Amino acid sequence: MKTKTILIVEDEEIMLNSLVEKFTIEGFDILIAKDGERGLEVALDKKPDLILLDIILPKMDGMTMMRKLRKENNWGKDVPIILLTNLTSDDSITEGVARDNPTYYLVKTDWSLNEVVEKVKERLGLIN
């Protein structure tokens, strides 16, 4: 089975490290970006299998990045994006989030690392 590549867009160092460490242990190839602009670049360049996307980011927020990605090309339109954030889904900034069809909208505090991994695996068809 081909190793899956995940792009993690996260500006918070500790969070990013935890995620990188966990997903590395779980056997994923990891791409990282610390702001939205970089995230968009990396995504379009490397075309990862899935993107874990924070919302509040420097330069370009996660919502904008997702919208741009969805509009860019066929790959961008369909790539699974899991929003992993501390914003509540009905905050003004996340308004219209469903339009861009994210796979999941996960609030970080509500999910353990294992559960996040589970969701990713589920989406990539790695479980059953």
Place this chain on the structure above:
Amino acid sequence: MLKIFSRKKSKDLKEKREVFECEEKFRFLYESSGDAIMTLDPSNWRFTSGNPATIKMFEVKDEKEFISLSPWQLSPKFQPDDLLSEKKAKKMIEKAIIEGSNFFEWMHKRYKGENFLANVLLSKVKIDKKQIIQATVRDISKQKEIEERYQTLVNNLSIGIYRNTPGKKGVFLEATPATVSMFEAKSKEEFLKHRVSDIYKDSFEGELFGEKIMRDGFVKNQVLKLVTLKGRDFIGSVTAVKKKDQEGNIYFDGVVEDITKQKKQEKELEKYHKGLEKLVDDRTKELKNTQKALLGMLEDLDIEKTKIKEMKAKDKAILMSIGDGLVVTDKDNKIVMVNKVFEKMLGWKYTEVKGKDIDKVIVRKRENGKKMPTTNYFVCKSKIKFPVSSIATPIKFKNKIIGTVEIFRDITKEKELDHAKSEFISLASHQLRTPLSSMKWLLEMLVEENINLDEKSKQRLDNIYISNERLISLVNELLDINRIETGKLVINKEIVNITDLIKESEKLNEASAKKKNQKIKVSYFTKIKDVNISTLLFSQVIDNILNNAIIFAPENTEINIGIDLEKDNYVVSVHNIGSFIPKSDYKKIFYKFSRGIAAKDSRVMGNGLGLFIAKSAAEANRGKIWVDSDVDKGTTFYFTVPVK
């Protein structure tokens, strides 16, 4: 001798001439007299002559016819004194013969005509030594008639006429029958015996009266107190005139009238008048008093009015000066009053909106139309929208609604402050979440790495994890509250069946119930129809309540969830044993950061926000929430969901 002769001759001549003249005179008188003059031969009772007046008076053809008649034919059979005319006439003639003349009244009769009264003068005349009777007859029937009429008049007069002599010792000379009866005398003769002074009640008054007549010649309508011969007093009105007879003796002719009755009537009239006047006076006084009282009342009323006016003005000033906007409408929603703040805030002058429908003046808008809780916005004249807090209350007067009074306040500042607070909470919470989630994941990794830690340290690590989780849930709930309070929570209504939502919650809480060996039972006896509600809000309520029930109920007990239909609402109830809540806390437990006695005693984890969130969510879903608790029977939470 001659001289004597001549004197004698002249004497004869003179006598002759005198006789002639006398005869001429007599003839003239005889022919032209209005009185009937006739001669009668007493020896055979025959007329021997009659002058023209005789012919006319007795209505005969001529002297010849007159002479042919006997005297009896020119008289009625009886005289007024019932004596036979024939007999009486002879007596009268005999008297004339004896005495030389006889004057008397006689009832004559015109030949073939009516009787008439006459004065007759019979004179004995010797002509050529023959004794004849000359009669002069004057028809006095007319005179008599007038006299009689006059007499009747006088007799029937209620006023008495009298004649008296003046002075203190004056006596009555004449008195009419009315005078006689007025003074209660038995007869005229008796009356005439009295002195004038006898009829005065006050002799001095009588004297004055007499003096006045003497001085002025007359006194008219003098009112005098008189007294009758029987001693009865009466009031007389006397008019008297001073007169002189042929010999120059002074006498008074008087007219007296008994005016006692009149006076009495006058007095009575006067009394009546006085009474009337008194009555009128009394009435006037009464009226004046009433008027005075009325005026007093009016004055009082005026004072009261002024007071009321002042009070009204004060009330109005108070209303006008209220720092909040104020608008009063009548029962038809028409504006009848606004205050200064209203004018300032909305930009409408009272004169512009007076009598207008309030809903056409104040345009009310809701915040974004959808979000909860709703904030009202008013649109002012210049189309600027601003948030208001308003209370409209019906004005009840005598149990009738006569209008509404609405006060409103511009809550722009409060809104801003509220917004800032929400922003702060939101920001703080999100900022808190980042380190919390970092800790969460780091702890997770620590535990998973299976590093060599003694049991104590492992336990500590677990406790750190649990504490972190509590912090996370506290932050989450804070955010939830903020979302509900600011209306940021989007209420997406769906057609759902609440039994499905309850099942979901049951599943969610199954694990924790199992830990305490508790059983959750759901039962309902009516068919539950689909409702249009926010599933998110419903779940918030049922999750919180069910979670509480599991936490507070003892182990090995049953938790019962029921659904009932009450009017237009489904009532969801969650019952558990224990966790008694006293009645005084029924309301308090739904406040923010409040924990009931049970919660405090049981040392259960909790942040005092669960029931507050449940309440906020239930109400946002157009429902109610309440609790019922009993020491023995346990505690039941209820919340409603509208059927439609």
